[in-house]
Amino acid sequence: MKKIGLIIVFLWLLPVLVLGQENARMKRPESMSIKGSVKEKSTRKAIKDVDVTVLGKGTVTTDVFGNFRIEARVGDELVIAHDSFNTIRYTIKDGQRIDIEVQDNPQEAKSPSISKRKRESRYQENLKAAKSSLKKDAATSIEYITNALETIRDDDPSSDDKKAELFESLADIYEYWKQPDLAESNYLLSLKNKYSTDVKIKLANAQLEGKNYQAALNTFDELQRSRLSNTQKVIVYEGLGDSYKGLQNYPDAITNYNKALSISQRKKLDDKVILLNSKLAEVLQEEGNIRDAEEYLDNSVQLAQQKDKKTSARQRSVAADFYNKSNSYGKEIQLRKEALEDIEEIEESNEHEGPQAEEDNSLTTQVQNYKIASAFAAQEAYDEAIPYLEESIKEAESKNDLIVQKDATRKLGEVYREKGELEKASDAFKEYEVIIDKLYIQKDQEISQAARFSRELAQRANRITTLEKDRELNEARYELAFASQEIANQQSIRQQIVIYFLIGLMVLLLLAGYLMYRNMKQQRYANNILALKSLRSQMNPHFIFNALNSVNTFIATSDERTANRYLTDFSLLMRAVLENSEEDFIPLEKEIELLRLYVQLEHFRFQDKFEYTVEVDPEIDINEYMIPPMLLQPYVENAVWHGLRYKTEKGLLSIRFQKATSESIEITITDDGIGRKKSKELKTQNQKLQKSRGMGNIKKRIAILNKMYKDKVDVFISDLDDNTEGTQIKLILKKDK
Structure with a gap:
């Protein structure tokens, strides 16, 4: 009996759920859901695609039945606009349903094309806003993507192209904010709507970022059979090299890096030539071929010196890391000192030019001073190491770089201990303990922030997924509405089909609710x-x-x-x-x-x-x-x-x-x-x-x-x-x- 009662309750509520599904939105605590309709005064005919706007908060459109639902508060002003009647303004007094009746307008026939232009304009504005806010605020950028997705209609001939463009932009957001798994899934959705070589290259790079080397190798291998420009060929061969390197297949990695290097040299792509020489040196070092590795590394350093200070400093730092691995501390120290001079000039220039974009963490004075000191310490040149460690600690403290400050303080304590200055070593280790406690607090805060950020991105992604499902449900609802008008006078057997459809839809909703509850429970446990x-x-x-x-x-x-x-x-x-x-x-x-x-x-x-x-x-x-x-x-x-x-x-x-x-x-x-x-x-x-x-x-x-x-x-x-x-x-x- 309980099950039968539950079914009856859902059958009673189902029409309301179906009619209001298109414009449902997540409620904020301070707002309420306002329902309403827009109809002609004389004929009571529903008007669809009417824009209902809460000033400064958002817009929804009416469905085929003229109904709408929007989040608002008491005192907010609604603007009801459509090309078939004069714009109406309405101030919300309570949470009751709002039924708007408008005068007939003979220009109604023109409204579909005008409405289409409005949707196109809204689509372009939201897409542009999403791209401009990509590097500033991920949540805001995703919100703009969602708004743009809401403007797409399946009867639009360019709907697939727009969806491909939006899912590519969404994937770009996730890629920038270091969410490679979400980026990969959205690049796949973009390719599903429309194939693009550039998007497939982005997909492969997202797979590399997520360390899914076998999948990345398969994707880059498929790209080889596509028609590629020279720039794309360089990216594909480099990607194949990175994939083989990740799979520790060094001979094939070297082969593909050399193919990319050959094209880059021929087309004078200097930045790629520098990068590929470094990657070849790294792989050759892994194979134990130090002589050839040094030759490639020297080429990259010489070419980088001809570029800007930042490129030169970065490449010298990469070369210094190479010589550190091979215990060539003299060469490492020389390169790091040269890199340090470049970095100091860059930082001095940045002070005059204002705030700069976030750069590689290794290109800082505190990191280079610490690594120079470590190289001296490895040679037991402790007196030479101490000034660099003290400078590294000073720079790290001024820039609130607790990680480098911790490592440099620990190394300073070890150096004093090796020198036999145990009192200074003890002081350094005490300071190291204090920094460790600070770092624990900082990392705990960063973990909490990262968790909140991941939850927010997941919520945004779920909203887009729900929006796509809503679109499919709306299409089924529209078909049902038009079919109901045609079969109003037909045999009762067709009415039974509609009833069975609604029951099936109800079962699906129940199943979806159960799966969501189970998933939330499992997520809490995890x-x-x-x-x-x-x-x-x-x-x-x-x-x-x-x-x-x-x-x-x-x-x-x-x-x-x-x-x-x-x-x-x-x-x-x-x-x-x-x-x-x-x-x-x-x-x-x-x-x-x-x-x-x-x-x-x-x-x-x-x-x-x-x-x-x-x-x-x-x-x-x-x-x-x-x-x-x-x-x-x-x-x-x-x-x-x-x-x-x-x-x-x-x-x-x-x-x-x-x-x-x-x-x-x-x-x-x-x-x-x-x-x-x-x-x-x-x-x-x-x-x-x-x-x-x-x-x-x-x-x-x-x-x-x-x-x-x-x-x-x-x-x-x-x-x-x-x-x-x-x-x-x-x-x-x-x-x-």
């Missing part, structure tokens, strides 16, 4: 899994860095034997951590073993600060419980580093695993350290500014796990006594159901 993997990947570097700090302390104090013993135990712990890093859950037995080893290492370092006990209730079957890896370690680390380490007398760390119920256990981590309040007071100003990565990640992991597995882990943190000295952490772990 997002949670991705978040857990991301948090786990952040835990390991955090843990490794803290542990290596301990090793560094032993080395800095010249306690090499202790450092060796600590490093041996640390390697065992590290192996266990890495073995478990790819698992969502591990047996509780493994987590206890890992925890024992970790506490042993910390006790080894702070023997005069605390003793510890690890107690496991014999009633617990530890093989029946599964726990996320590295869940308990951060709490133990906090107890040692922020509680027991600062205590004047020897403290105690207690870790107990007790059976709570038949389906859960209680894990208690207790320390009699200085307590949370005093630990917070002892923090340095710099430490207060930095968030705890380990504890923050643990909170996020537990929140996601409880959401996915229905409160699998509960955590309670409290002070040990009334004097707020000591801390107790209780975790309730439940069995998998």
